[in-house]
Amino acid sequence: MRDFAPDMAMTFQAEGLRVGRNGVTLLNVDHLAIDGPGPTLILGPNGAGKSLLLRCLHGLVAPDAGRVLVDGAPCAEALRTRQAMVFQRPVLLRRSVQGNLDFVLRRRGVPRADRPARIAALLAEGGLAQKARQPARSLSGGEAQRLAILRAMATDPEVLFLDEPTSALDPSATQAIEALILDASRRGIRIVMVTHDIGQARRLGQDVVLMHGGRVVEHAPAARFFEAPETPIARRFLAGALVI
Amino acid sequence: MQDFAQEFSLALRLILTGDPDLWEIVLLSLQVSLTAVVIAAAIAMPLGAALAVLRFPGRRAVIVLINALMGLPPVVVGLLVYLSLSRSGPLGVLQLLYTPTAMIIAQVLLVAPIITALTRQTVETLDAEYAEQLRSLGVSRLASVPTLLWDGRLALLTALLAGFGRAIAEVGAVIMVGGNINHVTRVMTTTIALETSKGNLALALALGTILIALAITVTAAVSALVERGEGAEVRHA
Numbered sequence: 001m002r003d004f005a006p007d008m009a010m011t012f013q014a015e016g017l018r019v020g021r022n023g024v025t026l027l028n029v030d031h032l033a034i035d036g037p038g039p040t041l042i043l044g045p046n047g048a049g050k051s052l053l054l055r056c057l058h059g060l061v062a063p064d065a066g067r068v069l070v071d072g073a074p075c076a077e078a079l080r081t082r083q084a085m086v087f088q089r090p091v092l093l094r095r096s097v098q099g100n101l102d103f104v105l106r107r108r109g110v111p112r113a114d115r116p117a118r119i120a121a122l123l124a125e126g127g128l129a130q131k132a133r134q135p136a137r138s139l140s141g142g143e144a145q146r147l148a149i150l151r152a153m154a155t156d157p158e159v160l161f162l163d164e165p166t167s168a169l170d171p172s173a174t175q176a177i178e179a180l181i182l183d184a185s186r187r188g189i190r191i192v193m194v195t196h197d198i199g200q201a202r203r204l205g206q207d208v209v210l211m212h213g214g215r216v217v218e219h220a221p222a223a224r225f226f227e228a229p230e231t232p233i234a235r236r237f238l239a240g241a242l243v244i
Numbered sequence: 245m246q247d248f249a250q251e252f253s254l255a256l257r258l259i260l261t262g263d264p265d266l267w268e269i270v271l272l273s274l275q276v277s278l279t280a281v282v283i284a285a286a287i288a289m290p291l292g293a294a295l296a297v298l299r300f301p302g303r304r305a306v307i308v309l310i311n312a313l314m315g316l317p318p319v320v321v322g323l324l325v326y327l328s329l330s331r332s333g334p335l336g337v338l339q340l341l342y343t344p345t346a347m348i349i350a351q352v353l354l355v356a357p358i359i360t361a362l363t364r365q366t367v368e369t370l371d372a373e374y375a376e377q378l379r380s381l382g383v384s385r386l387a388s389v390p391t392l393l394w395d396g397r398l399a400l401l402t403a404l405l406a407g408f409g410r411a412i413a414e415v416g417a418v419i420m421v422g423g424n425i426n427h428v429t430r431v432m433t434t435t436i437a438l439e440t441s442k443g444n445l446a447l448a449l450a451l452g453t454i455l456i457a458l459a460i461t462v463t464a465a466v467s468a469l470v471e472r473g474e475g476a477e478v479r480h481a
């Protein structure tokens with residue numbers, strides 16, 4: 001069994017969270033506590049509200065009702081600088097690969113002289129060392145996703161929200177990124193990650209949140225979720241029979 | 245036709261021998277229009293960016309006004325600047341009428357709306373894409389403006405060139421406020437108009453040739469920039 005640094009990571013608590021658009025309820029989460037020691041993996045079919053939940057937890061979307069507590073206190077704008085999010089569709093700046101990393105390091109107050117070494121280390125970690133000077137927006141899909149992950153890590157966050165971060169990656173890159181994620185988790189960084197890859201959820205998840213129709217259907221320790229899912233929806237989902 | 249050929253060879257000679265009168269006019273044109281574009285940009289870019297990222301009451305109205313100003317006939321701008329600068333006008337004491345400064349003011353008024361509108365459009369499009377990511381990185385709305393301007397630099401440069409194109413090709417406003425005074429306020433377009441009416445086709449043709457060359461250069465620069473921008477946009481997603 002993996003060992004995770006306990007009681008260090010930032011915790012999240014959602015209470016009575018409701019988000020609607022045009023009269024349709026998109027998110028409806030009565031209670032969700034993310035305070036376990038390891039990565040929290042969010043599963044669910046397309047349109048279940050996974051990305052929306054991440055946005056609410058990160059504070060990018062203000063709920064119509066309910067609230068998100070971060071370390072027990074209402075979520076504040078300033079908190080976001082201690083968190084990082086990798087979006088489902090990576091948004092890369094119209095700059096070089098290293099320019100994208102330099103941007104966040106500068107914002108983090110890393111002195112100019114220290115940045116090149118940090119950038120080189122990050123790029124080596126993500127296998128993008130050869131691409132440092134290439135315009136970021138000319139990267140391949142998988143390379144772009146890798147850069148987005150590296151850029152999030154470069155902010156040295158206490159929380160990492162990852163929305164399907166390996167959806168475009170080849171098997172070896174996926175493995176490398178998973179290793180980075182586990183390593184971050186062991187260092188006490190809170191990981192909240194959406195994936196469609198059930199194998200990945202098994203490999204990384206300490207606890208699993210299953211979403212469906214904007215609701216949290218089941219939230220359980222990973223071992224129990226995969227061995228003995230409690231709800232019919234979870235059983236159907238794991239059997240591959242749940243479609244929206 | 246023979247006359248025309250003769251005039252044209254005279255025009256070429258004027259250009260190639262570096263006729264001092266000709267080049268004085270060309271240099272003044274460039275000086276006036278480049279200055280106007282720089283001043284217009286300094287006003288229009290922050291204004292366009294602010295309109296793109298800030299939400300305030302009356303924002304729509306300002307945008308409509310600027311779009312309307314973009315289509316303002318140059319002679320109307322000339323008339324307004326003339327009235328403001330004329331001896332009895334509100335700015336009459338500055339005694340700027342019939343000076344290059346007056347022409348710069350007129351061109352700033354003509355060019356600023358174009359640069360404002362294009363800047364707003366560029367920044368707004370980019371903002372739609374970047375807003376969430378920048379917010380996630382803890383960048384405030386106002387602090388994101390320099391990032392948006394920098395990342396929209398190709399489109400903004402295109403806007404500047406478009407503004408320069410309008411400024412250098414303009415006749416009506418500058419002739420009204422500049423007066424087309426020999427060695428003082430004669431620019432390419434006004435000289436062409438005057439010399440043609442006097443029948444001095446060689447000088448008019450020479451200036452016309454230079455103006456066309458400039459227009460082609462500006463257009464080529466714009467399309468090269470746009471192409472470069474698109475080259476970097478190739479995405480495999």
Ligand SMILES: Nc1ncnc2c1ncn2[C@@H]1O[C@H](COP(=O)(O)OP(=O)(O)OP(=O)(O)O)[C@@H](O)[C@H]1O
Nearest residue numbers: 021026044045046047048049050051052053088211
């Ligand atoms: N701004 C919005 N306006 C209207 N509908 C929205 C908006 N944002 C999200 N939705 C809808 O909310 C639902 C949940 O969206 P969300 O992006 O959270 O899904 P998801 O679980 O991440 O799906 P996927 O697995 O496809 O990424 C979807 O049906 C989506 O169309």
Ligand SMILES: [Mg+2]
Nearest residue numbers: 050051088163
């Ligand atoms: Mg999603």
